[in-house]
Amino acid sequence: MSPQKTLFHISHSRYLQHETDGDDHPEIPARLEEVNCQLQRLARTNQIICLEPCEAERRWILAIHSNDYLLRFEETALTGHSYFGHPDNRLGYYTYEIALLAAGAGLAGIDLAEKEPHATIFCSVRPPGHHAEKSMALGFCFLNNVAIAARYWQDKYQRRRIAIIDFDAHHGNGIQAAFEESPEVFYLSIHEHPTFSFPGTGYAEENGTGAGIGMTLNITLLPGAKDTEVQNAFTRQIEPALEDFKPEVLIIAAGFDGHRLDDMSGLAYSSMLYRFFGQEIAALGRRHCQGRVITILEGGYHLPSLGESFTEYCSGLLQSTEEVGKCSSVAL
Amino acid sequence: MFISSFMSAPAKTVTPGTLLPEAREIMVSGSFRHLPVVDGKDILLGIITDRDIRSAFPSEVMDERERGEYLQRFATLTVGKIMTAIVTKLSSKATLDDALILFEESKIGALPVVNEVNQIIGILAINDLLTAYKQLFGLGVRGSSLIVVEDDGKPRALTRLTEVLESKQVPFTRLIRTGGSGWNSNGNNLIYIRIHSYNLSGINHALADAGFQPVVPAAQ
Ligand SMILES: [Zn+2]
Numbered sequence: 001m002s003p004q005k006t007l008f009h010i011s012h013s014r015y016l017q018h019e020t021d022g023d024d025h026p027e028i029p030a031r032l033e034e035v036n037c038q039l040q041r042l043a044r045t046n047q048i049i050c051l052e053p054c055e056a057e058r059r060w061i062l063a064i065h066s067n068d069y070l071l072r073f074e075e076t077a078l079t080g081h082s083y084f085g086h087p088d089n090r091l092g093y094y095t096y097e098i099a100l101l102a103a104g105a106g107l108a109g110i111d112l113a114e115k116e117p118h119a120t121i122f123c124s125v126r127p128p129g130h131h132a133e134k135s136m137a138l139g140f141c142f143l144n145n146v147a148i149a150a151r152y153w154q155d156k157y158q159r160r161r162i163a164i165i166d167f168d169a170h171h172g173n174g175i176q177a178a179f180e181e182s183p184e185v186f187y188l189s190i191h192e193h194p195t196f197s198f199p200g201t202g203y204a205e206e207n208g209t210g211a212g213i214g215m216t217l218n219i220t221l222l223p224g225a226k227d228t229e230v231q232n233a234f235t236r237q238i239e240p241a242l243e244d245f246k247p248e249v250l251i252i253a254a255g256f257d258g259h260r261l262d263d264m265s266g267l268a269y270s271s272m273l274y275r276f277f278g279q280e281i282a283a284l285g286r287r288h289c290q291g292r293v294i295t296i297l298e299g300g301y302h303l304p305s306l307g308e309s310f311t312e313y314c315s316g317l318l319q320s321t322e323e324v325g326k327c328s329s330v331a332l
Numbered sequence: 333m334f335i336s337s338f339m340s341a342p343a344k345t346v347t348p349g350t351l352l353p354e355a356r357e358i359m360v361s362g363s364f365r366h367l368p369v370v371d372g373k374d375i376l377l378g379i380i381t382d383r384d385i386r387s388a389f390p391s392e393v394m395d396e397r398e399r400g401e402y403l404q405r406f407a408t409l410t411v412g413k414i415m416t417a418i419v420t421k422l423s424s425k426a427t428l429d430d431a432l433i434l435f436e437e438s439k440i441g442a443l444p445v446v447n448e449v450n451q452i453i454g455i456l457a458i459n460d461l462l463t464a465y466k467q468l469f470g471l472g473v474r475g476s477s478l479i480v481v482e483d484d485g486k487p488r489a490l491t492r493l494t495e496v497l498e499s500k501q502v503p504f505t506r507l508i509r510t511g512g513s514g515w516n517s518n519g520n521n522l523i524y525i526r527i528h529s530y531n532l533s534g535i536n537h538a539l540a541d542a543g544f545q546p547v548v549p550a551a552q
Contacts, residue, residue, distance in 0.1 A: 024531065087501060198530045200474060222549075224550060263536050264530075264532050
């Protein structure tokens with residue numbers, strides 16, 4: 001029997017106060033309630049340590065977003081508007097503060113990863129972030145939590161070479177835009193083909209610009225794609241690319257909306273694929289980054305699948321090296 | 333929908349009396365592959381392409397003496413000698429569809445655009461047409477996704493469909509109903525809509541309530 005593993009779960013009760021009321025909005029507080037329920041299941045076999053972050057300081061947000069945008073965002077929330085920019089981006093009175101708290105989770109995760117390099121860290125946040133751009137809210141996202149975290153890791157801890165793996169069903173246009181010219185941040189995203197899927201970006205031909213050419217890898221999957229295609233892409237494209245890049249740290253943009261029961265994409269992943277992601281990512285973190293890996297929640301809207309996929313992913317991350325050795329041969 | 337918004341205007345032109353070395357220089361320096369040929373009143377007479385000029389230019393494989401003679405001849409040749417007298421052109425009121433059909437039929441890379449009295453007013457390259465359709469299709473604009481539903485053959489399908497989208501205030505740009513023989517395994521046509529929203533779940537439910545089955549598109 002292997003010793004008990006520890007999952008550091010960074011989240012905040014106030015994330016539930018980001019209201020997107022309306023009869024049909026999929027990005028709802030119940031998503032995190034579902035994750036919290038699943039944590040109790042994980043707690044049967046693992047130790048769970050829950051941490052609450054504080055708001056990200058303004059200077060870290062400003063590394064990614066414009067000051068003018070932040071002012072507009074704050075004002076839109078406080079003056080009682082129901083959405084920001086596009087009707088998709090519904091918000092409430094507290095949304096601005098809560099978005100700062102959501103950005104804070106990644107920073108808390110990084111502080112922890114620097115103290116405890118082999119800690120398994122998952123940040124369950126909302127609102128999500130990977131569609132948000134410098135001066136534009138998009139696709140339920142206001143602040144780009146992952147991009148803000150990457151800059152923080154660079155500036156505070158001098159970890160210059162960062163790889164971001166985004167397995168949300170949708171392309172993280174905001175993360176790509178933030179780093180497409182950077183030779184130091186490698187953005188790797190696997191998502192549904194942009195002809196079919198929101199937000200219509202992330203074609204395989206987009207591979208970075210200027211000094212960042214080659215530092216963006218978009219892997220596109222046709223509607224209906226299943227686990228095997230993803231596993232092949234992961235082992236044949238993502239792993240060799242990271243072998244060359246040799247990141248110092250890894251940030252994972254974890255979206256669970258590629259699940260076959262989630263109707264926000266046409267992808268048809270099973271819950272078990274997320275265990276594969278967990279195992280492979282933990283192994284990559286050990287191989288390249290002395291275990292310095294943090295994961296930040298993005299999408300995932302079909303509640304039972306979100307819960308199950310989250311559990312599988314965390315279980316994969318927590319599996320020890322020997323166990324992964326046994327399982328990955330089965331998974332492939 | 334009119335080509336006039338997408339053509340290059342004014343077009344760079346030459347006259348029948350322009351010498352080939354000069355025409356060649358205009359093409360190289362401006363990265364043009366087609367030059368309309370006009371008279372002194374800008375009336376369109378023909379077109380000359382980079383290919384025409386390349387074939388008139390002496391080949392690299394000739395021996396030096398032969399090449400020298402050819403070069404001398406090239407220097408005295410005029411555009412009028414090698415141009416194609418125009419048959420294919422677009423009017424200023426032509427639509428993108430007109431251009432698409434002409435490009436497909438003529439296998440030419442660029443078409444001159446003329447007014448009612450055949451004076452040149454611009455030129456439309458095939459790449460300009462691609463740009464136009466890209467815009468029309470809403471491609472490259474962040475924030476859109478494609479929804480595909482089966483056309484069940486019941487009356488007023490498009491009315492019912494747009495009713496759902498408009499009542500939910502979902503902006504959309506492209507709406508295509510496939511025609512002809514069936515496009516999916518049921519033999520039914522498909523309807524493609526490019527919507528500008530991320531609330532796919534809400535839209536899928538509303539479409540299902542209106543009787544539309546979402547389809548997962550598959551490559552043949
Ligand atoms: Zn997503």
